[in-house]
Amino acid sequence: MIFPEGGGRESHRKEEIKQYYRSFLWSLVFTVPVFLIAMIFMYIPGIKHALDTKLVNMLSIGAILRWVLSTPVQFIVGRRFYTGSYKALRHGSANMDVLIALGTNAAYFYSVYSVLRAASSTDFESTDFFETSSMLISFILLGKYLEVLAKGKTSDAIAKLMNLTPGTAILLTLDDEGNVISEEEIDSRLIQRNDVIKIVPGAKAASDGFVIWGQSHVNESMITGEARPVAKRKGDTVIGGTVNENGVLHIKATRVGSESALSQIVRLVESAQMAKAPVQKFADRISKYFVPLVIILSISTWLAWFLAGKFHGYPDSWIPKSMDSFQLALQFGISVMVIACPCALGLATPTAVMVGTGVGASQGILIKGGQALESAHKVNCLVFDKTGTLTIGKPVVVNTRLLKNMVLRDFYELIAAAEVNSEHPLAKAIVEYAKKFREDEENPMWPEAQDFQSITGHGVKAIVRNKEVIVGNKSLMLEHNIPISIDAEEMLAETEGMAQTGILVSIDREVTGVLAISDPLKPGAHEVISILKSMKVRSIMVTGDNSGTANSIAKEVGIETVIAEAKPEQKAEKVKELQAAGYIVAMVGDGINDSPALVAADVGMAIGAGTDIAIEAADIVLMKSNLEDVITAIDLSRKTFSRIRLNYIWALGYNLLGIPIAGGVLFPGTGFRLPPWIAGAAMAASSVSVVVCSLLLKNYRRPKMLEHLDIGGIKIE
Incomplete structure (x- = not known):
């Protein structure tokens, strides 16, 4: 495959989904009988009698069955939590795996103690939590399975891009005068630079190149997001993966394999989806202190309820018939430990960034990671180059x-x-x-x-x-x-x-x-500047062109502040001046001379038709070279970050509300308590809901203001 790194990641994701699915199914095989024995069969007279039959002293058949069935779940199916805990603790940190391991082990080993004591006593009636530990692991695995399944959907953009390259290509052999001697169908991975490839109507270009013969229209929407087919004739460039619509084209390959534009886009989107946004540091900091705090809270909850029961701080009637004060306290402590897992907090940012960058790629806007996405939503000043940015760039x-x-x-x-x-x-x-x-x-x-x-x-x-x-x-x-x-x-x-x-x-x-x-203005340039004003974003033009031309163009598009005859370093200086004045600055440019300013700006936006150096220096690449995509990029970033905030509110709010309930705040007045297995289900649901909330970004639509914008006489939808 042309993209080994992408393919490897995709196969790893599929394997991860399979592993969680298998683990969940095996946990169900043992957990369902444990649940039935503990919660259902105890209310069916004939079966209850059989389960209550004593084997040794006060040890019943039901307790033995629960112990036997829950042990594989605890130590074989739940092995991943022990491994995760060990790795985390070895690196001096505590994570969600630590909380799950502590919670399930507390329930399991207390139950083992209870069973063994019953076996050696004639008057001790055992009460175990075997169903708690096994159901807890099952619900968490279900949550994890749904989570990786949903997270996989966030990478659809990469999967679609990777599937664009055709499997085969038609290789032409030419004589010295350029006449075709022979043609041969080969594997597209074998194409070398300077090979001549034939693209028939309806076929995909197997590599980047330029037309040496023929005329046609090529659909580049899968790469640039541009719906209209682009006319191609001799000398024009063709991007690998794009679809030839009508005429036959002969193209000379220029960039093949990992050098191709498509491969670079895949790598860019992949690295963007893996890169952390600065806002995620907030979640990382919280998680770092949150887990130890949860453990302290959990132990404090257990201790408070245990001491209250020991010294008759509450009426004996509060204690359910099936347990004593120690077991009631233990249940509250385990519930707090489980429900407080900060996994939803850890998923809040990366899932939204993955979906946001994927949606951007499908719209022809390549966002280079969380840093760019985060900075773009704060932008309140846009610095435009003139030639090739506000104008068509073909003077x-x-x-x-x-x-x-x-x-x-x-x-x-x-x-x-x-x-x-x-x-x-x-x-x-x-x-x-x-x-x-x-x-x-x-x-x-x-x-x-x-x-x-x-x-x-x-x-x-x-x-x-x-x-x-x-x-x-x-x-x-x-x-x-x-x-x-x-x-x-x-x-x-x-x-x-x-x-x-x-x-x-x-x-x-x-x-x-x-x-x-x-150099004619780009269609819709005036409208774009007007929309930016309505979004409270200031627009400035900085150009190396003379002041007369610059002012005329600025007047035509509606830009009030113009810096003309600026050298590349002066463009960068102007950006720094605006930043010093308190603006969050985005620079939009396309040429080598824009590179210093693109790097200096909080967000560099390169026009896709610009130079490779400008594209390399930028944080966001507008593949379609349309100005209205500047608005889409800012709007998408704002929508993504409002989704991240919503995820944080949900994740933190859930913990702030869930911990007191799990700790028994409602129990004195209402008798309501949250069993650990329900706390586990709620925690898993919290993680899944955060991922689903991020996935809703896939329904993103461009701002309504752009729906009425006419670009070259064609209404943009």
């Missing part, structure tokens, strides 16, 4: 003005030669536009650029055909002491006024031309 050259007499083809040849080495979206737009002057060539060869230098956030510099070519913003020209003419200044002001980016071109230290580049 186009819309105007060119030459300030010197020069052939436009030659002008663009020099610029393209310098910019082809840059990864910046504006550089790509210029090179793409320059290709129009070389339409006769599909992939034109540009003149060689020497001494190439990329000045992050400003532009590029190179020597092309013995000419010094500098392409960039106004700041870059001023840094190199290149004079900017009045005409160039006016052209810049005009382009910026139209929300376009003005790029200056200097050839041999003289401004030769001005390029106007437009």
